Each structure stands twice: as C-alpha cells, then as structure tokens.
Amino acid sequence: MLKLAIIGRPNVGKSTLFNRLAGRKLALVDDQPGVTRDRRDLDIQFGDFDVRLMDTAGLEDAADGSLQARMRQGTERAVAEADVAFFMVDARSGLTAQDRNLAEILRQSPTPVVLVANKTEGRGEEGAYEAYELGLGDPVAISAEHGEGMADxxxxxxxxVVQHGIDPDKDEEEEPEFKPLRVAIVGRPNAGKSTLINKLLQEDRLLTGPEAGITRDSIEVDWVWNDGERDWPVALWDTAGMRKKAKVAEKLEKLSVGDTLRAVRFCEVAVLMIDATTPFEKQDLQIADFISKEGRAAVVVVNKWDLIEDTDRAAKEMRLDAMRAFPQFGGVRIVFLSGLTGRHIDKLMPAITDAYRDWNAKVKTAEMNRWLEGVVAHHPPPAVAGRRIKMRYASQIKSRPPTFVIKCQRAEEVPETYRRYLVNSIRESFELEGTPVRVFLRAGDNPYAGKAKRKH
Known part of the structure; x- marks a missing residue:
C-alpha cells in the first residue's frame, strides 16, 4: 500500500484535499488556520493504487514544548513514514516565507515530493506559476474544494512512484481474520483520552499536553491486541472532549462535538473516560446517556488513578456512585487506571471485549420463557383497575444491543416501575453488564379483532 502524506503550512487546504480524495467529509474544515492537529489516516483507492492517505497538521515555526511544536513533530513523523508527500501551497494568497522554509526542509528529505498549488479556480491559476520558485519541480494546479485537477x-x-522505483506493495499485510472491534474513547476535555491511546500503542501517535481541548477531529487508529489466544484487530477512535452544551459556542467546537457523536454512533464499544480527581460530573452522565440511547456497549475508565492516595476506599465509593449514576448500564464494568504511567492499563481490553460479548449476547427463546415464568411467579405485574395483566410469551428479537419482546395483555397499562424490574431481571439473570437492554411489551394478537359481531 502506497503511503501518501499531505503537508503544508496551516490553512492551505490539506483537509479539503483529504476529504476530496476520501470521497466524503471526514476531516474537519474551517476558515481559521490550525484546525487539524492530529494526523488522520485513511485507506483509499486513488486510481489504480491502494493508498494510505495521511492528513497532517500545518507545519509552523514554533518554540520547543509549545502545542504547535508538538503538532509539527507529528507531521514530521508522517513525512518520514510516507512514500510520497503532497506539499500544498495556496496559489490564491501566494508564497510566504513559511512556504519557502518548508520547501528548503523538504528538499533535504529523502521522501519524494509532489508540489501542489491549491485554490487555482478563477484567477488563482496565475498564482501557481509563483510556486516554481520553490525548486520542487512543476506545480500541479488544483482546486481541492471544486475537485479540479485531480487527474493531473x-x-x-x-x-x-515510477521515477523513484517505489514498490507500493512492499509492506502489504495479510487481511485480518476478524473485522476490527470499533472502540470510541469519549469523555470531557482533558480526561486523558489521547494519552491513554498513546500508552496502548506504545508510541506518541496522538497529540497530548496539559491544554484542554487539544483533540478536534475524531481520529481512527488501527491496533492489534492479543488476549493470549487470538489477535483482536481494534479500531481505536480518539475523540474531542465534550463540554456542557451551553459552553459550546464556537463553530469549530460544535463541529468537533458533532464528530465525536458520529464516532459513538459508529462504534461498538464506547469507553467513557472519567477524571478520578473530578468524577461523575453532570457532563459524564449526559455522555453516558447518549451512549445508552445509541445502543452502544460501555466501559467506564477512571483515569489519573496515580493521583489518588487511598485507592481501595476511593474504588469502593466510585463503584457505588457508578451504580447510581449509570443505571442504564446496570453494573457497568469500571477500570481504574493511569494512562500516563500505564498502571492497570492491562485490565482495559479484557473489560472491553467482555462488554462486546454481552452486547452481542443471544438468549434462546426457551430460556427466555423459563425466565418469564419465574419472574412473574416471584413478582406478578400489578393489577390495573382491578384487572390482572397476564405475561404470555418472551423472545429476543435482536442483539447489539440485546432487545426483547414480551407479549402480554394491555401492554400500554404496564407501569414504568414494572418495566424497569423486567429489564433489571433480564440483565441479572443473563449476566448482561455494561450494555443497554431493551424490552418492548406488545399486546397479544386478538383472534376476534376485526370480526363483525353476530346479530341475533
């Protein structure tokens, strides 16, 4: 697979080109510079080539240790890994000193470079000629926004590829035996989501730091975890932190939150990260509620466990708090760890795969009806207006998440408290932890419905 990196200074249209080549809007795009911070990888088909496309942060001159400097390091790693780099400049605004400095760096890099002059629609094409000054060969005039120049x-x-004798199949990997398990890491800003993923990968793949809200895009990272018996291909989604809705005012942050919500919708297991120093805030509960409504399996991670002194006492209290805070998951699995030091990080994936198995659980109809008989005998549904409600039949209609139908009389009159009792009983009886359980009550078919009354 050919590795292709898109590089350039901020706001030249790298993410727009990424979306154009991807065929859909994946990377966040906005008029303000510096939107992209983490590298985003995507496998695409570009002509006859299988390509791993890498969207990178804008290369900027920055002081060591700053956020921009850390962004630059991630981009430089992408260039080093790439077989070919697309170096983008803005033909409409013209070359800048920053463009010239980057061109000087790229001339010394062993990675072959294609010079791309973007925004050449209208009069912008004239600006493409200025790019010859960079000494990187003939510029390719394109408009990423309008899709012009893609063939060139x-x-x-x-x-x-031909000139440098690049073999695009040199690192070809075998197709995984199993589809990747899709895991989204979600939570409030600065809970440590990116730090945790970097520790799992054992590399500084994602941008981290003390600043809250560093991550903007939802970034997918491929990883393989071995449980001792088999390899689990995993697609880890690092997401932007989600603040209270009232505080989200900027357009870019709204886009980031929307990207996070999409990651939850498309994942299979959502890992809700909670800061051990400020646990179970209102926003944590709202995120958990969204995960439940989307029907995703859940695991709660209490991060920054290295900052807690009396861990035994704190763990006991937090487990009780979690039962009260997240009743929709009933006994959700909780992992106490430190993404920074790696303490207890080995407990995370077993909890995720267990939650995934429960999410896919299937209960036989015979077992469901034995359960229904026992649960009704133990606690019959309350009579409504002096009339008993009979529970007749139960079956599972789908998994992911486990969903059940119970046929009964006057289903619409069954109190909400009894519905919750049925859900909790199913969860306990069939050991379904950390996954939403849905129960629908349906009225049994009336054999006399629709038939006219006989006249005497």
Missing part, C-alpha cells in the same frame, strides 16, 4: 495530481503521483 494522480498522474504526478504515478510519475513520482
């Missing part, structure tokens, strides 16, 4: 861009890439 593909041809330039092919020429670079």
């Amino acid at each position: 861009l593909y041809q330039a890439m092919v020429e670079m």
Whole structure:
C-alpha cells in the first residue's frame, strides 16, 4: 500500500484535499488556520493504487514544548513514514516565507515530493506559476474544494512512484481474520483520552499536553491486541472532549462535538473516560446517556488513578456512585487506571471485549420463557383497575444491543416501575453488564379483532 502524506503550512487546504480524495467529509474544515492537529489516516483507492492517505497538521515555526511544536513533530513523523508527500501551497494568497522554509526542509528529505498549488479556480491559476520558485519541480494546479485537477495530481503521483522505483506493495499485510472491534474513547476535555491511546500503542501517535481541548477531529487508529489466544484487530477512535452544551459556542467546537457523536454512533464499544480527581460530573452522565440511547456497549475508565492516595476506599465509593449514576448500564464494568504511567492499563481490553460479548449476547427463546415464568411467579405485574395483566410469551428479537419482546395483555397499562424490574431481571439473570437492554411489551394478537359481531 502506497503511503501518501499531505503537508503544508496551516490553512492551505490539506483537509479539503483529504476529504476530496476520501470521497466524503471526514476531516474537519474551517476558515481559521490550525484546525487539524492530529494526523488522520485513511485507506483509499486513488486510481489504480491502494493508498494510505495521511492528513497532517500545518507545519509552523514554533518554540520547543509549545502545542504547535508538538503538532509539527507529528507531521514530521508522517513525512518520514510516507512514500510520497503532497506539499500544498495556496496559489490564491501566494508564497510566504513559511512556504519557502518548508520547501528548503523538504528538499533535504529523502521522501519524494509532489508540489501542489491549491485554490487555482478563477484567477488563482496565475498564482501557481509563483510556486516554481520553490525548486520542487512543476506545480500541479488544483482546486481541492471544486475537485479540479485531480487527474493531473494522480498522474504526478504515478510519475513520482515510477521515477523513484517505489514498490507500493512492499509492506502489504495479510487481511485480518476478524473485522476490527470499533472502540470510541469519549469523555470531557482533558480526561486523558489521547494519552491513554498513546500508552496502548506504545508510541506518541496522538497529540497530548496539559491544554484542554487539544483533540478536534475524531481520529481512527488501527491496533492489534492479543488476549493470549487470538489477535483482536481494534479500531481505536480518539475523540474531542465534550463540554456542557451551553459552553459550546464556537463553530469549530460544535463541529468537533458533532464528530465525536458520529464516532459513538459508529462504534461498538464506547469507553467513557472519567477524571478520578473530578468524577461523575453532570457532563459524564449526559455522555453516558447518549451512549445508552445509541445502543452502544460501555466501559467506564477512571483515569489519573496515580493521583489518588487511598485507592481501595476511593474504588469502593466510585463503584457505588457508578451504580447510581449509570443505571442504564446496570453494573457497568469500571477500570481504574493511569494512562500516563500505564498502571492497570492491562485490565482495559479484557473489560472491553467482555462488554462486546454481552452486547452481542443471544438468549434462546426457551430460556427466555423459563425466565418469564419465574419472574412473574416471584413478582406478578400489578393489577390495573382491578384487572390482572397476564405475561404470555418472551423472545429476543435482536442483539447489539440485546432487545426483547414480551407479549402480554394491555401492554400500554404496564407501569414504568414494572418495566424497569423486567429489564433489571433480564440483565441479572443473563449476566448482561455494561450494555443497554431493551424490552418492548406488545399486546397479544386478538383472534376476534376485526370480526363483525353476530346479530341475533
């Protein structure tokens, strides 16, 4: 697979080109510079080539240790890994000193570079000629926003592959035996989501730091975890922190939160990260409620456990608090760990795979009806207006999450308290922890419905 990195200074249209080549809007795009911070990878088909496309943060001159400097390091790693780099400049605004400095760095890099002059629609095409000054060959004039020049861009890439004798299949990997388990890491800003993923990967793949709200895009990272018996391919989604809705005012933050919500919708297991120093705030509860409404399996991670002194006492209290805070998951699995030091991090994936198995659970109809008989005998449904409600039949209609139907008389009159009792009993009887359980009550078919009354 050919590795292709898109690089350039901020706001030249790298993410727009990424979305254009991907065929859909994945990377966040906004007029303000510096939107992209973490590298985003995506496997695509570009012409006849299988390509791993890498969208990167804008390369900027920055002081060591700053956020921009850490962003730059991630981009430089992407360039080093790439077989070919697309170096983008803005033909509409013209070259800047920053463009020239980056071109000087790229000339010294062993990675072949295709010079791309973006925003050439209208009069912008004239600005493409200025890019010859960079000494990186003929610029390819494109408009990423309007899709112009894509054929020329593909041809330039092919020429670079042939010229440098690049073998796009040199690192070809075998197809995994199993589909990747999709896991989204969600939570409030600065809970340690990116730090945790970096520790799992054992590399500084994602941008981290003390500043809250560093992550903006929802970034997918491929990983393989071995449980001692088999390899689990895992797609880890690092997401932007979610603040209270009233505090989310900027357009870019709204886009980031929307990206996070989409990650939850498409994941299979959502890991809700909670800061051990400020646990179970209102926003944690709202995020958990969204996970439940979307029907995802859940695992709660209490991070920054290295900052807690009396861990035994704190763990006991937090387990009780979690039962009260997250009743929709009933006995949700909780992992206490430190993403920074790696303490107890080995307990995370077993909890995730256990929650995934419960989410996929299937209960036989015979077992369901034995359960229904026992649960009704132990605690019959309350009579309504002096009339008993008979529970007749139960079956599972789907999994992911486990969903059940119970046929009964006057289903609409069954009190909400009794419905919760049925849900909790199913969860306890069939050991379904950390997954939403849905129970629908349906009225039994009336054999006389629709038939006219006989006249005497």
